[in-house]
Amino acid sequence: MxxxxxxxxxxxxxxxxxxxxxxxxxxxxxxxxxxxxxxxxxxxxxxxxxxxxxxxxxxxxxxxxxxxxxxxxxxxxxxxxxxxxxxxxxxxxxxxxxxxxxxxxxxxxxxxxxxxxxxxxxxxxxxxxxxxxxxxxxxxxxxxxxxxxxxTNEAAFLGGYAAAAYSKTGTVATWGGIAIPPVTIYMDGVAKGVAYYNKQKGKNVKLLGWNADSQKGTFVGNFNDQNKAKTFTTNFLNQGADVIIPVAGSLYQGAGAAIKSSGKTAVLEGVDADVYNTDTSGAKDLILVSILKNIxxxxxxxxxxxxxxxxxxxxxxxxDLKNGGVGLSSFHDYESKLPSGLSADLDTIKAGIIDGSIDVSSKAAFTN
The missing domain is CATH 3.40.50.2300 (Response regulator)
Structure with missing residues (x-):
């Protein structure tokens, strides 16, 4: 580990x-x-x-x-x-x-x-x-x-960076259940993490499904429509995304079903729980990592x-990251498949987020 x-x-x-x-x-x-x-x-x-x-x-x-x-x-x-x-x-x-x-x-x-x-x-x-x-x-x-x-924007920043680093196609996607702050804060973090990866590595990984500047993106409209979750995911797969980050509770299950039925090679990032441990839908083998909200x-x-x-x-x-209220799970089955240096990069980024030297600001973030 x-x-x-x-x-x-x-x-x-x-x-x-x-x-x-x-x-x-x-x-x-x-x-x-x-x-x-x-x-x-x-x-x-x-x-x-x-x-x-x-x-x-x-x-x-x-x-x-x-x-x-x-x-x-x-x-x-x-x-x-x-x-x-x-x-x-x-x-x-x-x-x-x-x-x-x-x-x-x-x-x-x-x-x-x-x-x-x-x-x-x-x-x-x-x-x-x-x-x-x-x-x-x-x-x-x-x-x-x-x-x-x-x-959760802090942990999602790490998740976005990891998604961009892992992607083989240079395209990742995120979508939400409902356009509310507890959802968009994740999506802001993912967007900033992808952008930070591009800046640090000189890459141009695309993010589909969310624009942090305009605060516009793709939303199911609820947290229970698995068919719509499957449709959204299929659309993003067809646009080349190979890392999908649903911020929609159990709707990751529809995303997993879409990946498996598509025949494409793609993975998911979970949110809130360590979905690798909690999943019973058959999507466990698709979970790259989970962005944790330690509720x-x-x-x-x-x-x-x-x-x-x-x-x-x-x-x-x-x-937050400092008090352990948010974080990343283990990469579980994908630990041995990560790009060289990614774990060290994430350690460094985490320290930078905690000391304030790395900007992870979100319109939905909180202060004590």
Whole structure:
């Protein structure tokens, strides 16, 4: 394993395991109550009740919803407490799901994803004795809401550089689920990473699907249309792309299916989780590397801190390369196939991003 995998990937990836998938519906959150402590035969030792609600991608998205649930479950296990979780089938479920969790006396409600912002804000305003952790947004300014955000542009810069270095055709592509900041911040990082590779190496690798200057690009419009994901990927493959970076939760699966049905030689980069470890769709062998958003650790830390503090701390959490909130996974099966010097380059670039000497700015980036 290279020094890159040790310093960037393993620490973040170790916390991202495959969790038990939930099938609860959006109208019955009480049915998904569970206890981490009870699973090991011990009685619950804490009355603190953490809860989590998914967006419409569901807890089986192999991405941010799944990672958030993993973090809440881990926190409940450490605390010796129960936890509750509820999936949202559609956007119409968000408000009622959150209100139902509040009614069940949850001490903190973790909301997985930007799409839940309006529902969280409305509930937090009227339910002032309940605390909330809003993942992937920093627009809510309320004393009982802690915003949990990630500068994934930093890790995506590394992913973009790696994609450009690995590409044999000189063309890579990225596309998103919905044009929202938690998605475009990845795409900005990828674009800057490709551009930095070209500048450093005197190359002209093309990026399809996103223009960081105009903030225009290719988006599915949701996080569940695998057919459209497959169509977009096929179009980019036909334009010569051999590294595809979908920023769309489980829609990487449609991208993988497109690559396999095309007969072309191409790879994927995952986002959020280490997709090599979480995939069950048959795309595992296509994963070059994953750009990590360490949501599981952030959710666990926020829940545990909130359980232990007498006063809720609503100070914003920003995950970045310096604190390990974002990073790159191992290159897994492709470790031996990387261009000479790439791992060393990525180590150097990571250090430059952390000390500020390399510009990875994004319109969607956050500050503490």
């Amino acid at each position: 290279t020094s890159l995998s040790k310093r960037i990937g393993v620490g973040a990836a170790a916390s991202i395991g495959v969790i038990a998938l939930l099938t609860g519906c959006g109208t019955a959150p009480s049915a998904t109550s569970s206890s981490g402590a009870a699973s090991s035969g011990a009685a619950a030792s804490s009355s603190y009740l953490p809860c989590i609600v998914s967006d419409q991608g569901g807890f089986d998205d192999r991405s941010f919803n799944q990672l958030g649930l993993e973090g809440v479950k881990a926190a409940a296990s450490d605390l010796g407490s129960q936890f509750k979780s509820v999936q949202s089938a559609t956007a119409n479920d968000y408000a009622s799901n959150i209100d139902n969790l509040v009614a069940q006396k949850c001490n903190i409600v973790v909301a997985s994803g930007f799409l839940l912002v309006n529902a969280v804000k409305a509930s937090a305003q009227k339910s002032t004795s309940t605390d909330f952790a809003m993942i992937d947004d920093n627009s809510i300014d309320l004393p009982n809401v802690k915003n949990v955000v990630f500068n 599981s650790t952030a959710a666990k830390d926020v829940v545990e801190q909130s359980a232990k503090e007498k006063t809720f701390d609503n100070k914003q959490y920003v995950g």
